[in-house]
Amino acid sequence: MTTPHISASDFVKKSFDFLIIGGGTAGLVVAARLSENPNLIVGVLEAGSASLGEDANIDIPAYYGNTLGGKHDWQFETTPQSGLGGRTLAWPRGKVLGGTSALNFMTWNRGAQKDYDAWKELGNEGWGWDDLLPFFKKSETFHPPDEDIQKEAKLYYDPDAVGFSGPLQTSYMREYSASHALWHPTLNALGVQTNEAHLSGSNVGVWTTVCSVDPQTCGRSYAANAYYQPNASRSNLHLLTGAEVKKVLLNREDGEWVAKGVHFVHDGDEFEVFASREIILSAGSVQSPQILELSGIGGAAVLERAGVLVKVDNPNVGENLQDHIMTAMIFEVDPTLQNPDDPNTDPELAASALNGYSSSKSGSLTILPCSICYVPFTHFVTPEILSPITSQAASTIDTFSEADSIRLRRLSHPQNLGQIEYIFDLGNWSTSFQPDPSDGRKYGTMLQILQYPFSKGSIHIQPPETGSTSPHNLAIDPQYYTGRTGHIDFEIMTHCQRFAEKICSTKPLSNIIRSRAFPAPSLSDDKLKDWILETTITDWHPVGTCAMGGKGGMKTGVVDERLRVYGVKGLRVVDASIMPLQISAHLQATVFAIAEKAACMILEDLNR
Template sequence: MSTPSISAPDFAGHDFDYIVIGGGTAGLAVAARLSEDPNLVVGVLEAGPEALQDNAINSPGQFLQILGTKYDWQFETVPQEGLGGRALAWPRGRVLGGTSALNLMTWNRGNKEDYDAWEQLGNKGWGWDGLLPFFKKAEAFHAPDKKTQSANREYYEPGAIGTDGPVHASYSKQYSKTHQLCYDALVALGIPENKSHHAGSNVGVWTNPVSVDPDRNTRSYAAPAYYVPNSSRRNLLVLTEALAHEIILEQKSGQWTATGVRFSYGDDSFVAQASREVILSAGSVQSPQLLELSGIGNPQVLEEAGIEVRVPNPNVGENLQDHLMTVSVFEIDPNIQVKNLGAPASPFCYLPVSTAVSEEESKLLLSKVEILERSTPEKDEILRSRFDPEANLGQFEYIFELGNWNSNFHPDPSNGKRYASVLQILQYPFSRGSIHICPPNFSRKDGSRSTIATKPAIDPGYYYGEKGEVDLETMKQCMRFSDKLCKSTPLSSVVGSRVAPPSSVTSDADLRDWVARNTTTDWHPVGTCAMGGHDGIRSGVVDDRLRVYNVKRLRVVDASIMPLQISAHLQATVYAIAEKGARLILEDSVEKGT
């Protein structure tokens, strides 16, 4: 495999057409597609190292061992009032390939309605039909043989998948005994099998594909997928361990224009120039951070941090949405082998609220939703519609996994007991938060300012306010489905008593308290540089061609542009955003004749 080999001075002295900030999931995909044109010179700045040979990343079975290492930015939220004052770890990839090198490799898509909602908000071309070609362009799906497909329920819709893209997607080669037991229990509960879960609806139960190259049994992520095959291109230059500090903005014809990037390598500082565009692909945490450090954002936030205001936009860093998760833990038959089978291999189940709770509870939740203050009518109305009893959308994801996945449950290892977990993940949160640069500990007299070295303040606002109250109530009610699942045959033949929440948690009040004290994140932040749609800069940061409002030659291409959360893990969608973003950039370049 090839390793990035350009020096920092050479990178800074290069004549680039495009500079991509962030060599992660989206950034490497964008750079690879732009550099397909040999007349374009593309540079990529990545803060982390390359780790192409590191088995901790490449081996699917070691996915949890990478978190908290040198490959992780090790971000943390501010204490969350809605979680009893707890702060949560927020892993993000600091390595060539970004978070695609750290994630759990889940490969799925949201519902057609999720993406159509983006277009409904005024973002032309971002509905399901507009995105499907880019989902397919990114993936190389390995279809299972008929025998395996039947044995493990490995279903797919041929017309909805891509077969020759850079990222490998496949079904696991091994499954535990509980895979079939859980699958059958869900079906016995009346949950429909979904044999076309990539084709616009993931509701129901289905077997989960993963981003693994089945021929090599290695993680398939952005670095080996998009960079390595193209690393010999003379017009694609990647500098790792280079930390971007700010986007260089200059006044041209009376408008702020991105002309380059100031970055550091070791103790030295450099500036690299881009003659066409700077493309920000630093993710939902650091894309807004870099915009603010460059003078683009809420004037109050910038002034408190000692940053000169260049382009006022109060939406930068706002609209943060994340998937919230609780984990129930059950004792399990000690004869069940709890061992690492590689990438997570489980039946996935997405359910509407009306399926996961009783009719009475569903009506109660709907009544709470209907009285919410309509601060952003169009977005709120879309979220309200997903509680409609007729809506067939996955408000909740349920995953049954062997082992203890609850970080707050600490059993005595000497008791000889074994455990299984049910992960309950809220897909369409009302909770909203923000990510902003922090005011430094400085005196105005010495002119200090916030820098990239200061981690931003991440405040997801979990369960906060009346909107967060709806999320908390929804999570509380939908947790009960896990008990129902584990008590259903044939899964009940190997699953015993529940230990988290403990058996003493029976009342609504106790369960509500336990949820607040045990909710964590599924690490799917979006929305902090969202597309503005119909409302433009009044509610967003970029337009539907991903151009930053009121700044020329600057775009954002990553998960931060998503205006509303989706019912899915983010990986495949981020690749689709990158593929589409690269297409938009090339189209605009041709239109301008540049």
Template sequence: MSNPTYFATLGDVVGNAFDYIICGGGAAGLTLAARLSEDPQVSVLVLDAGRANLDDPAILVPAQYYRQVFDERYDWSFTTVPQKHCNNKSFMWARGKSLGGSSAMNFFVYSRPAAEDIDAWEELGNPGWNWSNHLKYMKRSEKFTPPSPIQTEVFRQTYEPEYHGDKGELQVGFPILITDYEVPFQEAFNSLGVPTAKEPLGGNNYGTGMAANTIDPTTKTRSYAVTAYYLPNKERTNLKVLLGAHVNKLVFKSPVKDDLLTAEGVEFSCEGGVHVVQANREVILSAGGIKSPQILELSGIGDPAVLTPLGIDCVVPLPGVGNGVQEHVICPVSFELHHKDGGYNTLDILRNPAVAEAEMKRFEKQEGIHTLGLSNFTFASLQQTSHAAQDLIDAVSLKLDRDHTEGRISDALWDQYKIQLRVLRSEKSVDLEWMILPTIGTRGTVPEDGKAYLTIVIGLNHPFSRGSIHIASTDPQQQPLCDPHYLENDFDMQLLVEGFKFARKLTETEALKSIIAGEIDPGSEAQTEEQIRAHIIDELSTTFHTCGACSMLPREKGGVVDPALKVYGTTNVRVVDLSIVPLHIAAHTQATVYGIAEQAADLILGKI
């Protein structure tokens, strides 16, 4: 399928030089490209391995969750290595391969972290990376549509204008259709002591409420990096986007000057050949949490213990590359709903092909199930939701302190753990998350026609386990070894167990008794700690928020980039994507990625 004429051809790129070369056209890459190319005297090239996939219903129409997964037109389809603490299972890591990256295939959820999550980045040695700045840059990208009167009155959705942008590119608002059980779930959480969040996008996301979605209020379709940042600027003569261009490695000048390397270009594969394009100023990696560390290692930047056995000359010894990986994990618990005349607003109706076809036609009129968004999200603390919280926190604190004293935990990791432990001790922290999925979300039961289901998904926001992403070959087309070390730190499992128990308590409240007929996965027979743990391992999944492999930290603490996002040991290579996040956040990550890219643009342009 040919691309529109405003995309670059290989001939537009080969033999030419560009001021900035951005490797990856995802949320961060396209945001940067738009900002840097605002100056008509500056030339910008984006190299992206994917397809355009413009005007594609699989991308644009809400409620198409998982439709793109495992389809090579949209998904990189990474997999992890077998996980020792999960019965040696491998896990699927879906990542967007279309132009727009994962912003083209995420679940539309727009959430922001707690202020303390971002302030922790600055505490770890990154001046300027704090909540105040991050909020400013998230607002810059945002064009917010306030909730409608019915959403405010019926669904209790409130907001505070000072936390929102109205001139940005990314459309942020609330879905038209809300599930029948939005209010009952809020009431259930309230009855167990979790309040309704007044403004979850303002730095305090503690509580329950409706999540914002990245849906255009006019078209009711996905707003993402392509529609927000690329298409409005596609006619700029100084901005080129080359699709089907797989970045292999960076090309450095020789000899080395002042012990620092300068990238002079990028090697990439396209249309069956290998090519090099020259960079006049900078090369920026925005290839995402998995591909950016891979490109660095293929370029000779990383741990000699990884590179030397593969025959790669280590031009910048940087052991932090590919390490410090953190990932959000989730566990679903599914329930059958009581029969209700007229049915429920759940995705279960789409199992009927005739209904599915009819609903797509209804969407053309901006109505029906495809205007349904993921709505109820709740963030709360272990302290608030578990009677065992203090004993669990005391035990993990003692263990980690002992491990550090005896040398099993580095000083750098101990700095991170101290922050995590401090947060855990707060009654208003947001270590745990509960999401409501309007369908069956477990693998153990085949749904029955005519029945409706919902799934409570328990999420772990601040994992203690740390993993790695490293190359296993000099072949750029081969997937790296993704090893998140899921549940290696047993406290991660303990948090999920307590979150699971709290999910069950919710369904026993008066607010939900009239809606939920019964638990189907794992079922009421799973009562012991051992049975609950077995269910968690069986159903464990991820929200695809991999961070940390190119951490923004001091070099001596395992850092890969400095606070200007420049790779240590280089003069002009930066990383701008989720991989730079040194300590994970309690949020779904697209708002943060846009904010990182907006701040990076100002750093690159010398505005801060």
């Protein structure tokens, strides 16, 4: 599909009502919904290219991961993390139309009801589970599974909790890895029950995940082909790709700062473009705080150090960064099993897989990792182990912070919350384990992902380096396992790792497992702790850097409950950065719901 072309010089001549910074997961939702009103002129500025239907690495499900580190990835990195032995971690973010929804692994799930109710508890009215559920449903068209595989693959759902007429196509996959048939009975044997309504407000239990895949095409469904492509011909919707925004233009009017336009660079030339109603910042958890700070909105100390004029002094910008962290334990498995990695190492298998996908939309290129479970700590950590961790947390967190009190409550009180996520699939997913491809061995990966981190970090602009081609450097510092409370995450991950091994040593899954390959089976408990520090990586789910302030307002956040930036008229943030607390889920479904709700609020405010 060819994206309607407009030059930068023609784009800036338009009389826009709304300008949206970022044509990603959230930005394209807002653009589509606002432009449903033919009287509103909407402009979208996207730094990446369109690539609609032009890149198999985006469109074909099993090619997930191929885009990471490539031209569609901003290729961010963290600062050296002292809690990880000084390692820096790659932080992939989508630099393409559709944003990170074009790069992710297509997992489509939701957090717990208590996750969103906690946002409301902080004083963010309208952001509880009951408030968001209509927008979750509005975003999707869920395709019920075929009856012939529904029971076999445990494909359950609650029809009252899913949408059937939204832009995003969601479905259960039709084919699965050979290990998936063993997943449910293994977890059931360990007392983890199958959750038949995992999209209905509790994800605790074992289940088969829904994916953002269109079952008609067996291709990725994401913001670009779901929200933009069907609406690209609208005369009131204008998209400029290759446009990197540098700052929001603010004017001082009657003693208030007002967002009037955007300064951006396109093909090396600088431009300014204006909007009469609002600027909507949807650049994600990394770049939304960056653009605010470059615009003069942020902590005075940060801005002054970077040489930016302070307009709105709000030290919360870029703070409150929360991310999911994970480890990947590798097991040698039955060599006769068909492995998703095989086409990567065998050209004949790769050609055969592509032929099967092209001709019948079947085969290994349609298979995604779908074996998932979420479990509370209390399922496998005894009170004797959990109690001192809880006491330690209580002594170190800021109990005067309501958000920290919620974190502590999640840990200290037995709750039906999915505090740890486990995913198993065939193939080697580790970035640290590099086996010899010629030895004929095959592997499976057990991922362990912490859902409610105590570690909190920051993202801030930095003073420009001498000779740098970028106007500002960006310091992404998640503070994994460090800071006042990060050590709690490490304690939790250490104890939870043992349950990951227990899963893989329980039948029937253990029937296909030969031995642990990474870390080495002989590793002592102390060495296992070292391994966790040496191999922990991000699950690429950053939130919170432009959080809703709730009861504390500007003292605790960056935007109000209607996502309006404190201290500036006509400027909102709409993306994962507004989430005040992390959730127990992969983020994309929640980001789509946030954007749907935001668009609704913007239109409501327009008519007031």
